[in-house]
Amino acid sequence: MENGMHKRPIIPGIASAVIWGLGQLLNKQPVKALFFFFMQALLVLIEVLTGQYTDLSEGYTFRENGGFFIKGLWGMVTLGEVPRRMSILGLTDGDHSIVLLINGIIGLIFLLIFVSVYIWNIKDAFRTRKLINKTGIVPKTKDYIDELWSSMFEYIVLTPSIIMLVLICLMPILFGMVIAFTNYNGAHLPPAKLVDWVGFDNFINLFQLPIWSRTFMGVFGWTLAWAVLSTVTCFFGGLFQAVILNNKRVKGKKVWRTIFILPWAIPGMISLLVFKTLFNGQFGPVSQFLMDIGLTDQRISWFTDSSSPNLARAMIILINLWLGFPYFMALMSGIMTSLDKEIYEAAKMDGASPGQEFWKLTFPLVLSATAPLLIMSFAANFNNFGVIYFLTQGGPTNPHYQFAGYTDILITWIYKLTIDNKMYNMASVMSIIIFLVIGSISAWNFSRTNAFKDEEGA
Amino acid sequence: METVTELNKGTPQTGKKTSAYKVKNSIITILIYCQLLIVAAAVLFPIVWIVGASFGQSTGLANATPIPKDPTIMHYKKLIETTKFLDWYWNTFKIAVLNMIFSVFLSTSAAYIFSRFKFKGKKAGLMSILILQMFPSFMGMIAIYILFLNFGLLNNHWGLVIVYAAGQIPFNTWLIKGYLQSVPKSLDESAMIDGATKTQIFFKIILPLSKPILTFVALTQFMAPWMDFILPRLLISSNDKKTLAIGLFEFINGNTNNNFTMFAAGAILVAVPITLLYAFLQKYLISGITAGANKG
Structure with missing residues (x-):
């Protein structure tokens, strides 16, 4: 069309899949773009700030350098690799399998939330472009927020309950269930010993x-x-x-x-x-x-x-x-x-x-x-x-x-x-x-x- | 029964039967009263005994009697002076009130959404809260313990409040939702036409209409912490932060004979207000339970 916006909607979709919010920027919706970009920045920031990314002189390992998400997932899969030991300098820092497991579950739950924002971001870029192609008008972000508020009313009211349920009910139940597949008992008490997955x-x-x-x-x-x-x-x-x-x-x-x-x-x-x-x-x-x-x-x-x-x-x-x-x-x-x-x-x-x-x-x-x-x-x-x-x-x-x-x-x-x-x-x-x-x-x-x-x- | 007797009187050919009927009738009456008396005695004996023990002169379990000779309040004095009983009472009351407020707020708002709106994921949401409430609450205890350890909520009353309030969201939401579905939607639809917002409808129409079920939920949530044992046992470690259930249990566990009368006094102090509350509000409680069962 007049401002060269008549592109296939898949293009902003892909753009948003690469950098969150880029598709929205192509759609000329800067506020939305900023929001999605901020979400991605938040995800990366959490990972970087909770991990050890400043000193990579000894190479990158999940255990030493991973942050909230990556170390969490690593911990969930391995349940730790080094138990606490007595050394000449006193007790060494060992892996606490159970703390690792719980952090892993929490990390996974948050990661899933970010993934759903990511999918929303791609879908939104795709759909908005389709709408622009059809009407030729770029929707105002403010209208979008108003519409969002009225259509999201349900979710917004439910949010406190959902957060409580996920942290206090769902996470502990998931933890309780996966423990059945480990050897976590009196003979394998972290941090002195490591817990392992034992299947059935x-x-x-x-x-x-x-x-x-x-x-x-x-x-x-x-x-x-x-x-x-x-x-x-x-x-x-x-x-x-x-x-x-x-x-x-x-x-x-x-x-x-x-x-x-x-x-x-x-x-x-x-x-x-x-x-x-x-x-x-x-x-x-x-x-x-x-x-x-x-x-x-x-x-x-x-x-x-x-x-x-x-x-x-x-x-x-x-x-x-x-x-x-x-x-x-x-x-x-x-x-x-x-x-x-x-x-x-x-x-x-x-x-x-x-x-x-x-x-x-x-x-x-x-x-x-x-x-x-x-x-x-x-x-x-x-x-x-x-x-x-x-x-x-x-x-x-x-x-x-x-x-x-x-x-x-x-x-x-x-x-x-x-x-x-x-x-x-x-x-x-x-x-x-x-x-x-x-x-x-x-x-x-x-x-x-x-x-x-x-x-x-x- | 009365109508049957009258019918018998009215028909002449059963005139002979009437006297036999009267004997049978009075035997049944006596049997019924015997049954009532026996059950009443069985119900009252433990209650009278514990009340008597709390006022008795002796300190041990072995000498406790239902009707004390010289009633004394020394056990109550000892309980309040030598233990942290009042602290425990205040802790439990505080937790109960906070739990009540949070639970009612969270479950009512969730129930309003689930009963009045159509949205993506509604069915999945309902299904998952249904599944969540089936797990034994016990199952997540270790995880909650470690979670609270990391967030510094161990030995903290807020930790208990959060777990109580969150744990009951699924059941209460389901219960209130069932009730709200019986409230006609035309009410909020006409309010909507008059220009009321969803939030206004919630506070002006939904909340006042759901008073009976809210009373039930508030009451059960208020009651829960008084006698819950496992959770405070796990999460609370210091003596002055204990709740009543733990304190009372520890009187009786182990050194039963010596602390028994203190337990008796404490039990009375806890049981009397709660029993009265239950007795006065039993109408709400019974109808709440029935509603919960029938509407899912």
């Missing part, structure tokens, strides 16, 4: 080394049993109590309700610690009481008796029932009172007995209203750290298990592996397994609800 060795060990596979199978089995039993007992306990409470014979419903709701309102950890002391093996008052009335002649070690692990397990489920039934009771009595009275009138007309009324009407209605909560409750119990850890700390001890007791569930076992035994790699393997179990259950649960169908209709 930990997973293979979990299933092939007898001590690990036995512990895993035992703990996993009990975790499932616990999750099912605790959910079912609380669900039916709550249902039963709600039915009783809703009975017309009961006077003073509000008083009863307030009493029964207490275990739910009291902070769970406090209740659990109170129960732990009530059933304390040495001084606990329950054993004392049973001895006083002559039911037993010696103190019962409720939670610590290795010869009867099922006692501890039964106690946990019972105590959990105490904690958990009020929630379902409150929920269900709410649902029951809101049920349509007319169906009951109709049922009575047809001569339904109270039992039939309950099993054919109330129960299915309540069940369908609470089914998603039942599944959520199962998932929560699967990872119910508090009940197990505060009551038994996983005990009674099981000599055949690796770092676990009879009542340990996966999450408490992971806690012990991490905090007490420094078996970070195995703990990470276990976390991945928990994620697979909980993830598939939740995914199935969510797919049944309308959460995503709403999106289509919106």
Whole structure:
């Protein structure tokens, strides 16, 4: 055209791919060009300022000279090459594999952000030129910013949440997952030792080394049993109590309700610690009481008796029932009172007995209203750290298990592996397994609800 | 039941059955009250016992009784004078309030975007927060520890606040989004026609309308730090920066017998306000949970 702008849009595109913003400059949009060029400068500046690029007399190595991005990627791939050693001059500077790995993950995440800016920069150069060719007018950058603000409103509002999520949720989870593929444990503690990538060795060990596979199978089995039993007992306990409470014979419903709701309102950890002391093996008052009335002649070690692990397990489920039934009771009595009275009138007309009324009407209605909560409750119990850890700390001890007791569930076992035994790699393997179990259950649960169908209709 | 009895009275041929029915009826009534009493006793016993122990004369667990002979507040005095209990209380309260503010702000704004706008990557975003919330929070602990070590956030309450607030974004966003979708869009559309900006719509229309679900989110976020154990255990090391959960746990762990009454006093001081808060706001809590389950 008149100012020789009628070029194929691919040219500014390529220009921007070589130097960020160059294509925008060719498109006569200097402010935009400056922005993209600034982004590239920032990327290079971060790398140069965090690395050692001033002294390259000994040649360039990633370890010595690399900056935030290059050293990060190097660290992630190699996990360090030189451990810390004692030398005549004292401790040498070694590579800390784990710090390297985390820096690598952070570096990678930021690099991906820069890459998306880079792609945006190329696309923008290409599209703007296309638009200029079509209309013959160079769009003003200010208009672009205004348009951007209104079309980017969503992203801008989401940015703080996204940054928090990436740093506090995503990065740690990625780290937690990749640890499963390393030998990071008590025997390989940086900075004195280096950590290495070991591929699927930990997973293979979990299933092939007898001590690990036995512990895993035992703990996993009990975790499932616990999750099912605790959910079912609380669900039916709550249902039963709600039915009783809703009975017309009961006077003073509000008083009863307030009493029964207490275990739910009291902070769970406090209740659990109170129960732990009530059933304390040495001084606990329950054993004392049973001895006083002559039911037993010696103190019962409720939670610590290795010869009867099922006692501890039964106690946990019972105590959990105490904690958990009020929630379902409150929920269900709410649902029951809101049920349509007319169906009951109709049922009575047809001569339904109270039992039939309950099993054919109330129960299915309540069940369908609470089914998603039942599944959520199962998932929560699967990872119910508090009940197990505060009551038994996983005990009674099981000599055949690796770092676990009879009542340990996966999450408490992971806690012990991490905090007490420094078996970070195995703990990470276990976390991945928990994620697979909980993830598939939740995914199935969510797919049944309308959460995503709403999106289509919106 | 009443209607059934009336029906029976009305029909002469069942006249004989009525007296049998009455006996059966009263047996059922007695059984129901027995059940209620037993459950009430089971519910109340541990509570009465711990309250009694906190006011009792004895210091040990072995001698604690539900109803103390000479009630005393010496355990409360000892708790406040010899330990950092008040510091822990203040720390926990501070963290709880900050966590509540940040969580509500972050999740509501995100939920507003996800429920009201169409944009590129919306589905991918929703999917990824759904996946993020499925991971055991535990999984990233080591990484968070090392991250905070590098940024100097270890043994710092801000570190805890950040992790609590960020960790709950996925779940809360999902919850509020579900609620907002039930709020008619015509409201903000007509406001848009009247020339309101998106930010105005958010503050003037969306926020007031989502009060019930915000109460729920605010309350659960306020509660979380009171009894969370793993995170402060990992991130907080000095005694005066501890939260209540750690402090109380340490009373009972190990030297159970000697510190028991101090634990009892501390437990009461923590449990009473929280229990009252829960009891008063249970309507919101229950409806919030139901909403979360049904709308995903």
